[in-house]
Amino acid sequence: MADVHPQRRPQQRPQPASHQVVKAATAVTAGGSLMVLSGLTLAGTVVLLTIATPAMVICSPVLVPAIITVFLLITGFLTSGGLGVAAVAVFSWVYKYVTGKHPPGADQLDQARMKLASKARDMKEQFAQQQQQQTGARAS
Numbered sequence: 001m002a003d004v005h006p007q008r009r010p011q012q013r014p015q016p017a018s019h020q021v022v023k024a025a026t027a028v029t030a031g032g033s034l035m036v037l038s039g040l041t042l043a044g045t046v047v048l049l050t051i052a053t054p055a056m057v058i059c060s061p062v063l064v065p066a067i068i069t070v071f072l073l074i075t076g077f078l079t080s081g082g083l084g085v086a087a088v089a090v091f092s093w094v095y096k097y098v099t100g101k102h103p104p105g106a107d108q109l110d111q112a113r114m115k116l117a118s119k120a121r122d123m124k125e126q127f128a129q130q131q132q133q134q135t136g137a138r139a140s
Helices: 017-059 063-098 106-139
Strands: none
Touching: 017 063
16 A cells, blocks of 8 residues: 655755855866866867878778778767766756755765764864873973
């Protein structure tokens, strides 16, 4: 029998503006990097084909350079398109995460962030404790 009661998610606390700014900056950095990589791959493909095609045509029979050119063209465009799709997917996921729509993997990201913050806090406390011990040892 189907569950009549929908599952409830725990209420999310509103995050400070600084967290949202950091999330947005991360999204722009990750997505922008992938977009730049996509554009560079496309530009590199065009430049390499422009440079390599005449040399291949002059130095070898017609079919070999044609096959190599088609292979390079297809590989470059597929790579460029794949990186573009990856960039759009990253932008979409981070937008959903920033707006609180809870995309897949957000729980794992939050848990990792909490662990990292906890470890950083522990290290800070340990460092402060060592500083106090060193200061106390020098005073005696």
